[in-house]
Amino acid sequence: MFPNKIISSFNELEYSLYNYITQHANKVIYMRIRELADETHVSTSTILRFCRKNDCEGFSEFKVKLKLHLEKRAENNLKSTHHALSEFVERTLKGGFESYIQESSHLIAQSGSVIFLGIGSSGIMAEYGARYFSSLGKFSLYIKDPFFPIHNRLLENSITIAMSVSGETHEIINLIKKLKEKGSTIISITNQKNCTIANISDLNISYYVTEEYIEESNITSQIPVVYILESIAREIHRSGKRE
Template sequence: MFTYDIIASFNELETSLYNYICQHSEKVAYMRIRELADETHVSTATILRFCRKLNCEGFSEFKVMLKMHIGENKKTILKSSEHSVTEFFERTLNGNIEDNMKKAASLVTKADSVIFIGIGSSGILAEYGARYFSSLGAFSMYIKDPSFPIHSKFRHNSVTIALSVSGESHFTITHLNQLKQDGSKIISITNNKHSTIAKISDINIPYYVTEEWLENANITTQIPVMYILESMAREIYKLNKIKN
């Protein structure tokens, strides 16, 4: 609701108004404009100017936006872990996920190097994936810095495994674009096969679970990603045993 650019545009009076609204949002959502002006010691003209900076035509529209914002940030009732896992198995394992994992594993066995990327909780799992793959004989590296230099010999005939719940991470998309231009094959594991990352991948493995958010943090279960990574790594190990 309050973006960086909007907050930066506030003058001193508007900033004091912003601070009051943040601390008393549920109260402000039901106030009249004159009541808010009296509480914050600013004019109604200042409040209307404040509302226009949030692209609201007036105070009434601002209150509607504020109520929606409050509703979105109400405490989430978390699903049980059993529910999330069951949802994954019911939705995904009835599809072609096994075929996609086998195709991805086959692609990895033909590559000279494997690069994992991700950010946030996906970054933690990307690091885990690189370690797990390496433990089973497919040496992998995890890159978390977009400016990290990757030598051309690692980019040549490489496979990049991208992890992202939304499939819309700006960091990951930017990095994938560069690696793709350098000739790396892209395997992505996302929650949505229609996301940007999925679309630019050579192989996408979607897992379809309901996303969960708590206080602006994405707390969607990562159990499906663990399952996919470990299954792929074991399939790669079997393929390498056959090849050797």
């Protein structure tokens, strides 16, 4: 309802208005513009300017959008863990998924170093992946800080494993570009192939489960990511024993 780009453009009065609306949204959808002005101690012109910044021609349109937003949020019911697992099995594992596991394993096994990227829940997966790979004999590092310094000599013959549910995480996209320019091969793990991170990667593994949000927080299941990471790490370990 309120993208960060729009929020950052608010002035002091608009911030005050924004805070009131987010805290009393169920009340605001039934208020007249003059009532909201009195409650928030701002002018009606400030409210109209606020509405226009949020792509609404007036207060009436803003209330309609706010009501739809509240209804959509109320409809968000958590799916069972079994549902996410079933989706992954039905949509992904029945295809040629294993060939991506094999190809990724081969690339990583031949690399000199492995770097995991991710922020948020994907950052937790990056940390888990680095630890799991290291436990099975392929020493790896993880980066959750988009400003983490990376020197060229560490990227020689390296593989970067980038993780993002949406595939549109700007911080990860910028890191991928920098690492790719310095010669690192990029393997990405995303929820779908039709995304920026998949498009700029050398190899993409997509797992296709329904994305879920609660209070605008992405709570999409990470079960497929754990499966992918563990499958790749175990295949690398097995291939090392065969050699």
